[in-house]
Amino acid sequence: SAPEMAESIQAAAALLEQFKSSFAKEELDTSVKQLAQLKIAMLSFSSLPPAIPAVPSSSQQQELLLARDVLEHGALVSIKTVDIPAFERHIAQLKVYYTHCASLLPESPRRYPLLGLNLLRLLAQNRIAEFHTELELLPPGLQASNEFLKFPAQLEQHIMEGSYNRVLSAKQTGTYAAEGLYFMDMLVDTVRDEIAECSEKAYKAIAVSDLQSMLMLGSEAELNDFASGRSWRIDGANVTFGTDGDKPLALPASQLIHESLAYAKELERIV
Amino acid sequence: RRASSCRRRAGSSMPEAMEIETPAKKAEEEKPPPDPAAFYRADCKLMASAVERFVAVREARFATAALRLMAVLRGAGRSSPAVTGPVLAAFVSASFSPSHPLRERLLAALPPPAVEAEPVAANSKSPEGAGEPKKRPLLPEMELLLEILVLQSLIDGGKVAESLPLADTVLERIGGWNRRTLDPFAERAYFYASFAYEKAGRIESIRSRLLAAQRTAGLHHYSACQATLLNLLLRSYQSAKLFVQADKLLAKSTFPETASNAQLARFLYYNGRIKALQLEYSEAHRCLLQAQRKAPQTSTKAVGFKLAAYKLGAIVQLLLGEIPERAIFRASNTRAAMKPYQQLVQAVRLGDLAAFRDAMTEHAATFTADGNATLVMRLRQNVIRAGLRNISLAYARIRLTDAAQKLSLDHPDDMESIAAKAIRDGVIDASIDHVSGVLISTGAHDTYSTLEPQAAFHKRIVFCLNLHNDAVKAMTYPPDAHKGELPDADAIKERQREEQELAEALAEEDEF
Numbered sequence: 205s206a207p208e209m210a211e212s213i214q215a216a217a218a219l220l221e222q223f224k225s226s227f228a229k230e231e232l233d234t235s236v237k238q239l240a241q242l243k244i245a246m247l248s249f250s251s252l253p254p255a256i257p258a259v260p261s262s263s264q265q266q267e268l269l270l271a272r273d274v275l276e277h278g279a280l281v282s283i284k285t286v287d288i289p290a291f292e293r294h295i296a297q298l299k300v301y302y303t304h305c306a307s308l309l310p311e312s313p314r315r316y317p318l319l320g321l322n323l324l325r326l327l328a329q330n331r332i333a334e335f336h337t338e339l340e341l342l343p344p345g346l347q348a349s350n351e352f353l354k355f356p357a358q359l360e361q362h363i364m365e366g367s368y369n370r371v372l373s374a375k376q377t378g379t380y381a382a383e384g385l386y387f388m389d390m391l392v393d394t395v396r397d398e399i400a401e402c403s404e405k406a407y408k409a410i411a412v413s414d415l416q417s418m419l420m421l422g423s424e425a426e427l428n429d430f431a432s433g434r435s436w437r438i439d440g441a442n443v444t445f446g447t448d449g450d451k452p453l454a455l456p457a458s459q460l461i462h463e464s465l466a467y468a469k470e471l472e473r474i475v
Numbered sequence: 476r477r478a479s480s481c482r483r484r485a486g487s488s489m490p491e492a493m494e495i496e497t498p499a500k501k502a503e504e505e506k507p508p509p510d511p512a513a514f515y516r517a518d519c520k521l522m523a524s525a526v527e528r529f530v531a532v533r534e535a536r537f538a539t540a541a542l543r544l545m546a547v548l549r550g551a552g553r554s555s556p557a558v559t560g561p562v563l564a565a566f567v568s569a570s571f572s573p574s575h576p577l578r579e580r581l582l583a584a585l586p587p588p589a590v591e592a593e594p595v596a597a598n599s600k601s602p603e604g605a606g607e608p609k610k611r612p613l614l615p616e617m618e619l620l621l622e623i624l625v626l627q628s629l630i631d632g633g634k635v636a637e638s639l640p641l642a643d644t645v646l647e648r649i650g651g652w653n654r655r656t657l658d659p660f661a662e663r664a665y666f667y668a669s670f671a672y673e674k675a676g677r678i679e680s681i682r683s684r685l686l687a688a689q690r691t692a693g694l695h696h697y698s699a700c701q702a703t704l705l706n707l708l709l710r711s712y713q714s715a716k717l718f719v720q721a722d723k724l725l726a727k728s729t730f731p732e733t734a735s736n737a738q739l740a741r742f743l744y745y746n747g748r749i750k751a752l753q754l755e756y757s758e759a760h761r762c763l764l765q766a767q768r769k770a771p772q773t774s775t776k777a778v779g780f781k782l783a784a785y786k787l788g789a790i791v792q793l794l795l796g797e798i799p800e801r802a803i804f805r806a807s808n809t810r811a812a813m814k815p816y817q818q819l820v821q822a823v824r825l826g827d828l829a830a831f832r833d834a835m836t837e838h839a840a841t842f843t844a845d846g847n848a849t850l851v852m853r854l855r856q857n858v859i860r861a862g863l864r865n866i867s868l869a870y871a872r873i874r875l876t877d878a879a880q881k882l883s884l885d886h887p888d889d890m891e892s893i894a895a896k897a898i899r900d901g902v903i904d905a906s907i908d909h910v911s912g913v914l915i916s917t918g919a920h921d922t923y924s925t926l927e928p929q930a931a932f933h934k935r936i937v938f939c940l941n942l943h944n945d946a947v948k949a950m951t952y953p954p955d956a957h958k959g960e961l962p963d964a965d966a967i968k969e970r971q972r973e974e975q976e977l978a979e980a981l982a983e984e985d986e987f
Binding site: 333467 | 909
């Protein structure tokens with residue numbers, strides 16, 4: 205079956221070239237169709253995980269390399285077509301290649317950009333615990349030195365500290381300006397909500413133009429929409445937030461009643 | 476038991492030896508100073524008898540005695556391997572019958588067996604010197620203990636590569652048996668097998684076998700093995716940083732309640748670490764505090780474990796916003812190791828970002844070696860918050876640029892949004908005037924008018940009530956207190972006889 209294997213590898217390699225060219229030309233529909241065909245072709249490969257041979261022959265190595273390429277481009281396509289579950293699946297499959305086959309295959313140039321995009325996705329979806337778990341898996345020196353990985357880690361720190369203006373400016377200038385646009389948009393929306401909440405608590409009143417630049421909203425009309433969504437009042441040049449004046453401290457009556465009853469019950473038990 | 480305690484005095488206080496006093500006394504006078512080989516041999520025999528008693532009677536103290544003797548033998552093996560190696564080989568060759576599949580492998584791993592030319596043999600009247608009176612069949616437990624001893628001697632002697640195949644064989648042998656009495660000894664075997672693989676740097680290869688063993692131990696109700704295996708698996712996941720899998724393992728398995736304190740302490744430590752990474756700091760703090768308490772309290776034992784638990788505990792407390800106690804940082808034997816963490820604590824307490832940065836760069840290697848590097852990086856936010864809190868308490872109004880300077884922030888223009896977030900999270904009580912760029916602190920108001928005292932009281936009351944309930948549950952009667960009231964068998968028989976006589980007497984009266 206060695207010549208058959210070589211043939212199927214050749215066919216798959218040719219299909220991969222076509223796929224790459226249509227992806228480069230941004231023909232997303234054809235790309236998706238070709239990706240499906242490539243995956244069907246991959247079914248005939250015999251040395252893919254979990255059956256990775258310990259010492260692969262050259263044709264088996266080619267198979268693994270091809271499969272990894274297909275998955276990487278599949279991840280990039282799924283971002284372009286905004287298919288996030290598909291992106292998650294591709295990354296999960298790719299992780300096996302990156303961990304177990306690291307010694308068998310040459311280093312892929314798209315590995316760190318893709319891992320960074322995954323981190324960005326977790327951050328944008330507000331899955332902070334998983335974000336930190338993923339961060340743990342990276343070797344410590346890499347996290348500080350690699351551009352692609354440093355970007356999401358720094359973003360997370362900015363969000364935790366509260367320097368949101370940095371996050372908003374990173375959207376324009378960041379490393380992922382091209383591919384990560386979707387995630388950055390999601391992130392910016394989340395951050396904007398946070399800024400709005402902080403502003404409500406921190407400022408008594410603030411000028412409309414200042415608030416607009418803080419929230420990085422394009423025009424005053426957007427600010428009006430935003431404000432009416434959160435029940436702020438705009439009078440003239442200033443925006444005042446709805447929660448002014450001290451509400452009298454409401455007594456949490458039912459909680460106090462529960463606590464007192466618990467004390468009484470326990471004390472009665474003491475003989 | 477009495478026979479074994481007599482045998483401890485190797486030599487002349489045997490009742491049989493007393494018959495031939497003169498030659499015995501002479502042999503004792505000529506006897507050389509205490510021979511470690513003789514002690515080792517005696518301990519081996521004691522261990523064998525303890526194991527036999529355990530298998531016969533199933534009382535836990537014999538198992539603990541046997542394990543304690545094994546630890547003593549290992550210590551002797553570590554300090555003087557040249558002396559004890561041959562003695563162990565002799566004991567192994569005597570215990571294993573020639574047809575046993577492992578005899579050759581074990582003897583190959585040890586130095587050549589000692590010739591049995593001890594001074595007691597010169598005293599030919601004593602039954603001790605006549606060699607083993609009868610060949611007792613080798614119990615699986617005894618075999619396991621001897622295999623563990625050989626494994627330990629290989630690991631301690633640095634021959635790690637050769638210990639791996641032996642470890643594999645031991646694991647297979649355990650899998651072949653199904654005996655309840657094997658539990659305490661199999662636990663030690665699993666530990667040392669995993670230890671051998673860890674020393675060889677190949678801890679992943681044993682993981683699947685440990686997982687299978689853990690499932691089997693759960694089915695067989697080997698609680699000691701279950702506890703140890705769970706800890707070994709958590710340790711191997713942690714070294715490979717596979718925290719997702721570790722979390723799933725924790726969710727699916729239960730830690731047996733009857734496990735020893737040592738295993739419980741380890742389990743709590745690993746549990747605490749996993750929770751800390753998943754940002755559940757209060758749960759992690761609780762686990763680590765318990766782990767510190769369950770560790771042996773004498774300051775010379777388990778120092779490495781306590782250091783690891785205290786380091787992680789200090790970081791988690793800092794992340795929660797509390798300052799850890801000073802005692803650990805001051806104690807003489809832990810002071811040097813905790814120095815980097817002490818610098819961190821001081822930086823967080825004062826809110827000094829510059830000191831924090833210095834501590835991070837200076838001790839980055841230590842933090843990475845302890846596996847705490849990522850957690851320490853999360854502390855940056857706490858440093859800023861502590862500093863901001865101090866500023867807000869000290870100043871009624873302060874310009875934001877000045878505040879940024881005091882905090883020595885990298886980017887002073889972030890000050891406004893950082894302050895806004897701190898206000899929203901309730902760290903400081905203030906408001907910002909955007910136009911003039913000033914932070915205005917609202918003064919500290921009367922705490923007694925809020926609900927905080929109630930909450931603090933509630934916590935303390937609940938704690939005291941729980942303490943009371945636990946104390947009541949833990950009370951037991953002294954073990955023999957009820958026997959005074961119950962009549963014993965004789966009194967019962969006496970009473971039954973009397974009743975029977977009375978019944979007969981009544982029946983006779985009726986006949987009348």
